[in-house]
Amino acid sequence: MPAPRSIVIVKLSAIGDVLHGVPVAVALKRAFPGVRIGWAVEGRAADVLAGHPAVDHLFRLPRGWLKAPRHVVSLRRQLRWFGADVAIDLQGLLKSGVVTRLSSAPHRIGHARPESREWSWLAYTDPVASAASHVVDRNLALLAPLGVEAADVRFDMPCWPVSRLRVTRWLQSLRLPRPPVLFNPGAGWASKRWPVERFAAAARAVSRLDGQPVVVVWGGDQERAAAERIVADAGGGACAAPATSLQDLGELCRLARAFVSGDTGPLHLAAAVGTPCVGLFGPIAASRNGPYGGGHVCVEPPPEMRPPWHERKTDMAAMRAIAVDRVVAATETALARSRAA
Secondary structure, eight states: OOOOSEEEEEOOOOHHHHHHHHHHHHHHHHHSTTOEEEEEEEGGGGGGTTTOTTOOEEEEEOTTGGGOHHHHHHHHHHHHHHTOSEEEESSOSHHHHHHHHHTTOSEEEEEOTTTSOTTGGGGOSEEEOOOOSSHHHHHHHTTGGGTOOOSSOOOOOOOOHHHHHHHHHHHHHHTOSSOOEEEEOOOSSGGGOOOHHHHHHHHHHHHHHHTSOEEEOOOSHHHHHHHHHHHHHTTTSEEEOOOOOHHHHHHHHHTOSEEEEESSHHHHHHHHTTOOEEEEOSSSOHHHHSOOSTTOEEEOOOGGGSOOGGGTTTOOHHHHTSOHHHHHHHHHHHHHHHHHO
8 A cells, every 4th residue: 555645543432442542643643754644533532632743633523423414514525625545444333434434535444343343344445353452452453554563652642731730720729748649430331430439448548558638530410429429438538629621631640640540531541641540440351441551550350250241331240349459559559650650
């Protein structure tokens, strides 16, 4: 395949999944310095890509765009204007397959079956099968038809100066002796949420070890209620962060020493900006979805507690099989690695 002049990446959602695709853009920009890279993305997930040095153009799509003909026509017009030589579908679903086909790129790359679903593979000229375990490595395998091999996986996340100023001022108001440890109790699936009472117990233990309260981050009313309960039950061992945008959260993570969370977008944002993470993984193995890179620690249930794949969204037992003392020990390890770094 000849060196491309323009490439469109298709990864529409969710936040963590979009972040898992970022190394693809970085690897492409390093392999083809003069290439233009566009990215089709839905909703607020676009915020983590804003200002990224490897992404030249964002095709921002509203939720439900595929059901609105005017949005489909508008997207087709934008993609034709962009004139991609190559489209890379990292998602492998019907809607991402539609975007890939609308690009009219002569070379359309995507995951082979069964990784691609909902007939999305019909949009590809170059389906790629990968035996890699982690989703980041699976995404990078899609670069093989372009002759690109990413030996050094990088995220190169941008800085967001306004958010940096905002969260720095808030942290200064806390007068903490050291940068904080962040706890994040939320997750998109109930099956990925560690019980709130265990977060509170872990906050008490970590605050005693660290000599200062942990900071609990949240997004939306449900997560705010969980954060407030953790603070109330932690006996002075935790305080709640203010409302944050994704860019605010990214900068807050940069200023933190560790991030403790289940499998969710904020965890992968923290890992992408270089914060040592403690990932709590119940229904899905950390080998597939864990925070990518060195310096992270993952806590998982005994293997026999992990549910079958088709029950991963409904099983609650796996996360409950993660004990508080294991999370506290993992946080100690992450803090030690942070000090060493």
